[in-house]
Amino acid sequence: MTLPRINMSLLRITSLACLALLLGACQSLFTPNMRAPLQVQRDASELIKPGCTTADCPLVNIDTVHFPDEPKLDAIVQKTLLQLTVADSSTPPPASIKAYQEQFLNRAQGRNSSYLQAKVREQHDGIVVVELSSYLDNGGAHGNPGRAFINYSRQQQKVLTLADMVIPGKEQEFWQKAELAHQGWLVSSKMNEDAAFVQTWPFKRTPHIALTYGAVILKYPVETIAPYSMGHIELKIPYPQLNGIIKSELFPGRG
Template identity: 25%
Template sequence: MLFLIFSCETKNELSFEALSISKKACEDCSLVSIDVPKAMGNTKLATSINTAIQEEIISWLSFNETGRANNIHEGINAFLQDYNELKNKYPEESMPWEATIDGDIVFENEQILTIQLKSYLFTGGAHGLSTIRFLNFDKSAKKELDREELFKSEVQFTSYAENLFKKQENIPAEADINSTGFMFETETYYLPENIGYTDDGLLLYYEPYEIASYADGAITLLIPFQEINSYLKLPVIY
């Protein structure tokens, strides 16, 4: 009986180690640097976490969908190979590429784990592109949560978030969401693809280009949990 009690109490506990990979063939070559958490053990939850992180990294490194990588090392090799192929075609115009990906655990309680991944990719052009992804996990269900799985009703939460967004961005309540210069498609407010649990509340993160120009950078809306717990399938009670 004591063993069963101990197992129930610790089944959702996690331990992590750092997964650090850096690859650069020469001084003037392209660089790939990865530093993300790796869940330890062979549990279903650890596998879900590591698979989600791996898939996100591969998606950032992959430019040729016909040669989809099966793991992070293949993704790195594909990224470097794509650059080399470009350099062979245009040797005088090809600056070395760079991919830097870092990950951190930004929230964890008994039910929820959120990992934030930050990437910087430079593949030519005037500037590189910085991106953030939030990976939210239900520790009891041992799976990653899609955006719609975060809310009891995504429609109701979207309406609530729109009101907060307008207040934050000084948009009149009855005005069109794009009336002050935002670029929501179809002139309708919508949630960002990136939403993550943080210690300070639920963070809505709009990527550069998602609803505004690149010069405007990322647009964020942070909502304390006590204000929105009624909308969340997994509320956070302090």
């Protein structure tokens, strides 16, 4: 007489298991695959000052990227590019790329030119690393280049700052590792043999940090830890050196 009850119990368990599998399959179907890279669309254009017919007309060159499946990141990239166009952080950036193009060309004289670029440096473990560049030529001895990084977490739907990357209380240790990387760069570039260089260009912190797959990258504005002629210096901190400092889920392959 108990067999029907057993069969009913087995049927109920089987039904619940099937339902769980079905729900899991549905969730996988509608949840983005963070291992698969985002689709990227390049958008490049160059505008010359209206009415100019000479060989060295003022121009604005834009080479950016769009993310059709991640509109939030798309907006962040365009906003960050526009922030590179203002020298003073207290000055509000232009409202749009188009507004910047019109504003610059209206004021530009002679051979003035502006270049803005955004490119995907890497995608891994649900993190999109975007590198942004700017170059403003106002007719001086040399132009003014700028750089920035965006570390966008697709899982968290936000840009990761250093505070998001490091374990609480470990930021000082992070910068100690960065200083060691700087010392290694001095040796590899042989600049450690130049006492005047070492004294003139000491280690400094930078806001430009990238969570690339091979290492954590620190990028420096020109004339920060080296003269203008050496460009934007990059320091690399291998992930094994950051065990117990960077949050473990941000290590490549662990996210």
